[in-house]
Amino acid sequence: MKKSKIGKTLxxxxxxxxxxxxxxxxHVMTSTLNLANHFLIAMPSMQDPIFGGTVVYICEHNxxxxxxxxxxKPTDMTMEVLFERIDLKLADGxxxxxxxxxxxxxxxxxxxxGFVLHTPGARYSSSLTVTEDVAFTTSIDVLEAVANGxxxxxxxxxxxxxxxxxxxxxxxxxxxxxxxxxxxxxVLFDLxxxxxxxxxxxxxxxxPMMLASEAGHA
Numbered sequence: 001m002k003k004s005k006i007g008k009t010l011x012x013x014x015x016x017x018x019x020x021x022x023x024x025x026x027h028v029m030t031s032t033l034n035l036a037n038h039f040l041i042a043m044p045s046m047q048d049p050i051f052g053g054t055v056v057y058i059c060e061h062n063x064x065x066x067x068x069x070x071x072x073k074p075t076d077m078t079m080e081v082l083f084e085r086i087d088l089k090l091a092d093g094x095x096x097x098x099x100x101x102x103x104x105x106x107x108x109x110x111x112x113x114g115f116v117l118h119t120p121g122a123r124y125s126s127s128l129t130v131t132e133d134v135a136f137t138t139s140i141d142v143l144e145a146v147a148n149g150x151x152x153x154x155x156x157x158x159x160x161x162x163x164x165x166x167x168x169x170x171x172x173x174x175x176x177x178x179x180x181x182x183x184x185x186x187v188l189f190d191l192x193x194x195x196x197x198x199x200x201x202x203x204x205x206x207x208p209m210m211l212a213s214e215a216g217h218a
Contacts, residue, residue, distance in 0.1 A: 033170055035061045037131050039187070039200045040068060040169075041179040044211060050108055055200045056162050057117060057188055059128060059136040066164040069117055069136075071156060071188055072196040074102035079157065082114065086140065088147040098146065102193070106158025115161050116142050117188065118152035133185040154189040179204060 040056040042048070056068040080099035083090055090098060106115055116137045120129050126139035135152075145151035164172075172178055181203045187196055198208040 033061070035066065035169070035180055037134065037183050038180050039183045039203070041181065041197070041200050041204075043177060043179060046177055051162075053197060055187075055196050056107070057134075057183055059117075059130050059134075061169075063166060065166050066162075066169045067136075068162045069106040069115060069156070069158050070104060070162060071117075072193050073105040074193055075105050075159060077103040077159065079103065082157065083143070083147060086114075086143065088143060090147050091149040101157075104156060104158040106160045107162030109161050109163040111160030113138075113160070114140075114143070115158045116152075116155055117158070118142065118155035119185075119189070121152055122150070131185075134183070134188065154185075156189060 035058045038058050040054075040058060042051050042054045042056075046052045051070075053072075054070045055072045057071050058066060058068040060067045078099060079101040080090075082103055103114075105111075118135055118137065119133060120135040122145060124137045124139050124142045124145075127135055127137040127142070129135045142151060142155075143157075146155070169178075173180065179201070181200060184199075184203060187199045187203070191199055201208045201211060
């Protein structure tokens with residue numbers, strides 16, 4: 001079985017070696033909008049095969065671009081398969097609670113590498129604290145901690161992430177591709193995957209059925 005290329009230290013905007021996180025250099029920054037710790041909610045009219053129907057948690061938004069993780073698009077891979085691929089053995093008491101958890105498709109950038117959203121706590125070698133409720137780690141030591149039974153209490157593991165170059169996301173929002181709302185860690189970590197899209201919309205005070213109906217008549 002092919003080994004997953006979970007990186008020891010992966011580039012993250014705001015950290016060192018972030019040049020790889022610029023998927024499209026043709027855009028320029030056009031606003032000072034900062035959507036870190038927000039959800040991007042794809043409009044029902046979005047037909048993009050990658051992002052249609054998704055909710056993206058934004059980890060960082062600065063003058064180098066935007067980094068986020070799709071939180072409601074599971075892959076066929078489970079935690080058990082991932083741990084096998086990176087040669088990590090789960091502690092015996094963890095198997096029933098961890099093995100069947102699905103790995104998310106986090107986005108099309110670096111989709112052969114693993115990324116982890118989790119509650120802050122222990123220090124990891126390549127980690128970004130987004131809020132007091134959410135951290136983003138790109139180093140394998142967080143998964144080693146999970147395997148040993150002393151990892152984060154709540155986490156979401158993805159393969160790949162979503163990246164926008166400076167000004168690109170602002171342009172997409174201006175063309176009504178996305179709704180934005182302040183994130184809720186309960187939606188991110190606690191809700192079943194199939195409920196996250198509607199729950200994110202409800203954070204806006206909008207009935208998801210009404211939004212879908214309006215999109216259908218656009």
